[in-house]
Amino acid sequence: MHLAYPAVLAALLFCVGLYGVLARRNAILVLMSVELMLNAVNLNLVAFDVWLRDALHSGQALTLFTIAVAAAEIGIGLAIVLMVHRNRGTSDVDRLRDTAEPRRGDGDTDSTDEKAEAAA
Amino acid sequence: MTLAAASPGFLSPTGVEVAFLLVGLVTLGAAVLSVTTRQLVHAALWLVVALGGLAVEYLLLTAEFIAWVQVLIYVGSVVVLLLFGLMLTKAPIGRSPDADSGNRPVALAVAVTAAAALVWVVTDAFRTTWIDLEGPARGSTGVTGEILFQHWVLPFEALSVLLLAALVGAIVLSRKKPEGERD
Numbered sequence: 242m243h244l245a246y247p248a249v250l251a252a253l254l255f256c257v258g259l260y261g262v263l264a265r266r267n268a269i270l271v272l273m274s275v276e277l278m279l280n281a282v283n284l285n286l287v288a289f290d291v292w293l294r295d296a297l298h299s300g301q302a303l304t305l306f307t308i309a310v311a312a313a314e315i316g317i318g319l320a321i322v323l324m325v326h327r328n329r330g331t332s333d334v335d336r337l338r339d340t341a342e343p344r345r346g347d348g349d350t351d352s353t354d355e356k357a358e359a360a361a
Numbered sequence: 362m363t364l365a366a367a368s369p370g371f372l373s374p375t376g377v378e379v380a381f382l383l384v385g386l387v388t389l390g391a392a393v394l395s396v397t398t399r400q401l402v403h404a405a406l407w408l409v410v411a412l413g414g415l416a417v418e419y420l421l422l423t424a425e426f427i428a429w430v431q432v433l434i435y436v437g438s439v440v441v442l443l444l445f446g447l448m449l450t451k452a453p454i455g456r457s458p459d460a461d462s463g464n465r466p467v468a469l470a471v472a473v474t475a476a477a478a479l480v481w482v483v484t485d486a487f488r489t490t491w492i493d494l495e496g497p498a499r500g501s502t503g504v505t506g507e508i509l510f511q512h513w514v515l516p517f518e519a520l521s522v523l524l525l526a527a528l529v530g531a532i533v534l535s536r537k538k539p540e541g542e543r544d
Binding site: 242243244245246247248249250252253254255256257258259260261263264265266267269270272273274276277280283284287288290291292294297298301302304305306308309310311312313314315316317319320321322323324326332333334335 | 528
């Protein structure tokens with residue numbers, strides 16, 4: 242098999258995940274997109290391991306480790322999202338603006354928020 | 362590594378390549394639907410299709426053990442966790458118009474740029490590289506187990522400590538505070 246097939250598929254999946262991370266508003270959907278990006282990396286690791294015929298199987302061992310780390314990440318991430326939802330009643334990432342810098346002339350916050358997001 | 366003439370061309374794909382390509386198209390389509398659909402629960406279900414397709418790709422790359430771990434952990438537990446999370450945060454069933462944030466065009470531009478750059482570089486670099494899938498499976502359970510417990514024992518144990526820490530952290534984070542106690 243050509244190495245180009247898994248490599249291109251992994252690159253495209255990674256970019257789909259990148260789009261999801263940047264474009265989604267719900268925090269859980271952002272976590273899903275992160276999972277897609279991690280899976281793209283896993284596919285790359287497996288493909289290169291099979292191509293290089295590494296005696297230590299570094300690629301596949303690292304893939305297993307990545308899967309375990311991703312499981313830990315999703316557990317902690319969901320716990321954080323649930324805590325935020327319990328405390329604030331929302332899990333939309335662009336409404337959690339407590340640490341954002343205060344803007345000049347923050348009168349009507351909603352319209353300026355929209356404008357700033359569109360410009361950002 | 363080799364000249365272009367020495368490796369098989371793209372115009373006469375093998376059966377494995379055709380299967381990889383078809384499953385890859387399904388996987389990519391499911392991933393795109395998962396990040397663009399406006400129904401939150403459907404996004405999680407399309408994610409199941411994408412992750413299951415990736416498990417098939419691992420099988421085609423002869424990494425059996427990884428494929429079954431993928432099915433067990435991702436399709437089996439991560440997606441279920443995500444669905445539980447969606448339900449516990451009272452995600453709306455049905456179409457939600459505000460699933461995408463305001464910076465969607467910027468996100469699309471960044472993703473398309475990154476995809477174009479990555480695909481260009483990757484195809485240019487690995488145009489003539491050929492994976493030899495003949496011979497015994499490279500990732501059967503026996504091989505993976507031997508390697509994991511002969512050469513990768515220390516990282517494996519460190520990983521179990523990490524999982525324990527994550528478990529404790531998740532419990533601490535999601536525990537309800539008793540009345541009168543402030544953090």
